[in-house]
Amino acid sequence: MRWLYVAVLGCLIVAPSVHAQASDTAATAVSAAQGAAQAWLKLVDDQHYDQSWDSAAAVFRSAVTKPQWVGAVKEGRAPFEPLGERALIAANYTTQLPNVPPGQYVVIQYRAKAGHGKTVVETITPAREKDGRWRVAGYYIRLE
Numbered sequence: 001m002r003w004l005y006v007a008v009l010g011c012l013i014v015a016p017s018v019h020a021q022a023s024d025t026a027a028t029a030v031s032a033a034q035g036a037a038q039a040w041l042k043l044v045d046d047q048h049y050d051q052s053w054d055s056a057a058a059v060f061r062s063a064v065t066k067p068q069w070v071g072a073v074k075e076g077r078a079p080f081e082p083l084g085e086r087a088l089i090a091a092n093y094t095t096q097l098p099n100v101p102p103g104q105y106v107v108i109q110y111r112a113k114a115g116h117g118k119t120v121v122e123t124i125t126p127a128r129e130k131d132g133r134w135r136v137a138g139y140y141i142r143l144e
Contacts, residue, residue: 026093029134033106033126034091036134041124044139045083049073057127057135059100076141080120084113089121097125104128105137111144119144 043052049070053061064072077083089109096102107125114120125138 029093029104029128030091030106033093033128033134034088034108036126037106037108037124037136040126040136041086041122044073044077052136055135057129057137059127059137060135080114080118080141080143082115083120086110086112086122106134 040052040055043049043055050066052073053064053066053069087110089111091106091108093104093106095104097105097107105125105127107123110122110124112120112122120141121144123138123140124136126134127137128134
């Protein structure tokens with residue numbers, strides 16, 4: 001099985017123990033993070049890989065160089081192209097994840113139809129940065 005996994009949030013993305021909080025703050029965070037994730041995924045879907053790296057969170061950019069990201073995303077997504085519409089599986093807000101500093105994170109999972117009759121699950125983890133903006137800090141794609 002081929003998969004793509006990028007950024008320092010790797011351990012937390014595959015870890016199933018994400019704690020969701022039910023509050024107005026969490027709901028607002030989830031909504032903002034989903035918007036950031038969708039805009040970022042559009043860049044990736046449109047093969048604007050350089051721009052997706054440029055717009056990612058600082059932790060993402062410090063974990064992988066732009067050329068490394070471009071190569072990894074091309075290779076990692078190739079077996080699944082073309083990706084069809086995404087359906088939201090879950091979006092969970094948390095302030096603590098394994099192996100990263102405390103902060104505000106939303107772990108978002110989408111199910112998507114992929115090429116050759118496959119189905120994939122994409123996990124995107126936006127983080128709220130110091131400037132208050134949500135940016136993608138982690139991305140993982142796998143066969144369902």
